[in-house]
Amino acid sequence: MNKIIKYVMIDLVRNKVMIAYTLVLLMISLSIFNIEDSNAKGLLSLLNVILIIVPLVSLLFATIYVYNSSEFLELLVSQPLKRKTIWLSLFIGLATVIGLAFVIGIGLPILFYELTSVGIMMMITGILLSVIFVALAMVVAVIARDKAKGIGSVILLWLYFSIIFDGIVLFILFQFADYPLEKFMVGLSVLNPIDLSRILILLKLEISALMGYTGAVFNNFFGTSLGLTLSLITLITWAIIPTWISLRKFKSKDL
Secondary structure, eight states, X not given: OHHHHHHHHHHHHTOHHHHHHHHHHHHHHHHHHHHSSSHHHHHHHXXXXXXXXXXXXXXXXXXXXXXXXXXXXXXXHTSSOOHHHHHHHHHHHHHHHHHHHHIIIIIHHHHHHOOSHHHHHHHHHHHHHHHXXXXXXXXXXXXXXXXXXXXXXXXXXXXXXXXXXXXXXXXXXXXXXXXXXXXXXXXXXXXXXXXXXXXXXXXXXXXXXXXXXXXXXXXXXXXXXXXXXXXXXXXXXXXXXXXXXXXXXXXXXXX
């Protein structure tokens, strides 16, 4: 297992796309911190990068890499190796390198410019989002045999989590504004890792009013130690469940 992980990581570290992704994140982070008149504003500007660019790149890159590694996977499956070992090694290698790219590109500038509870929360959520969307990408890649269909599916998946989900939430809020939806909205937020990460970061920034209609409701729950702990556990669960699903599919898949 360690040999496969090592091979995957070496291959990814040499990948020009991954190098470019790391450098672009680093340039964006440094530019934002040097342009803004306060580091707190710099963190707020980085929020959109973490919530939009990181999930998109994690989804697309991981999906394409799995498809391009089909011959390598077939070779490994023909060896006396368990499929579980092969698939988990690929996932760990992808998640580690993509997460490391985020740490170098955004984490290091945060550590240098704004090592606060907000900065640490942004680093934690960014790493978790990288791992979560790698796991989701592997689910799509193992289910959809056609590469074009798989890439199209992950783009739709990203659109759903980034845009469509928020539209659905707003529609529910306005349609049922006369009803007590506080508990329902808290429960609904855990169905989207991007929204959950946004809530955690904005609450740390103490500007929950920017979250709109339900800002106070989220603050009452996610602002507590219990709420924070449950939120982080939920994000970790978002990474575990898709990995388990993709592993089951890969075990029974006819290569």
